[in-house]
Amino acid sequence: MINQTRTTNMLLLIIVIPLVFYLLKTLSFIFIPLVFSMFIALLFLPLMRWLGKRNIPKMASIVIVILLIVLGLWVGVELVKLSSQQIMATKSEFFDKAEVKLFNLKSYLTTTFGVEFKENENVLAQFLQKENLGTTFDFIRKLATSILMTAFFVVLWLAESINMHQLLNTTILKQRHTSVKTFIKIEKDLIKFIKVKFLVSLLTGIGTGLACVVFDVSFPIFWGLFAFAINFVQMVGSFIAVISLAIFAFVELEPSSTLFFFVLSITGVQVLFGAIMEPIFMGKSFSINIITVLVMLMLWGYIWGIPGLIMAIPITVFMKIILEQFPNTKRIANLLSGTT
Known part of the structure; x- marks a missing residue:
């Protein structure tokens, strides 16, 4: 009977895991802003508590946090604008140098290895195609949508409309004491x-x-x-x-x-x-096996692209803490961290 139960659970796991990853990839336009906003909200959670201890209303605290995030984005945009101005001011000089270097490199590859290139008055023009403009505008549109969704989810996290502690308690852990302890460790x-x-x-x-x-x-x-x-x-x-x-x-x-x-x-x-x-x-609590790091980078990079590469390690840390709470999965957590 026990063996049958284990076999059934294993078969369900084999079916459920690919389905979960498929949903994560298909609904990435929701999950990426949701997970990314959780990390942003966690970063400002200590500030929210500090403001709360000084009897500042929660909505006012949220507004302060949003203003700080906007200020950080404004500084980033200004730096990007400044760097763009530098590039535009010296682009002709740089492209002239690049053209000479690329021409010499092309000549070397052709002479030494027999590599043939299409004739073009400007070598750099082979790398810049007009049809790429549509892709660029599409990328900007998706990025703007993701930023707005992330901002929306950040407000929900900070207002506790999405309660991580309650979510863990009702879905995965189902034990109040364990869920509180786990949430504190995840947060910390x-x-x-x-x-x-x-x-x-x-x-x-x-x-x-x-x-x-x-x-x-x-x-x-x-x-x-x-x-x-x-x-x-x-x-x-x-x-x-x-x-x-x-x-x-x-x-x-x-x-x-x-x-x-x-x-x-x-x-x-x-x-x-x-x-x-x-x-x-980071300390010893973040010691993750290098093989695990590479596997997680490939996995989340495949599922969510560049955002997946950025969030791969925090997600792995989150998973490792959850797996440590169950005796049956603690061995997997040790495997992730490279300990026995």
């Missing part, structure tokens, strides 16, 4: 993760921008913002930032010791903040 760990990740990403962006200034690489504000944003993608983001900036610097700088030390410096920034400081700040 995820707030710590978000704060540390934001701080490390900010320092990485500042360090990358300063390296561009020191070595006279164009668009330091843009590259600082890029390093800050891409650093939220665990592990992969650091490689993308270094490789992208190294390729760009190859156009700007001559192949010499200057280029070598610039690449070395931006790599050092990534190693210092990402590989040394971040694990120290």
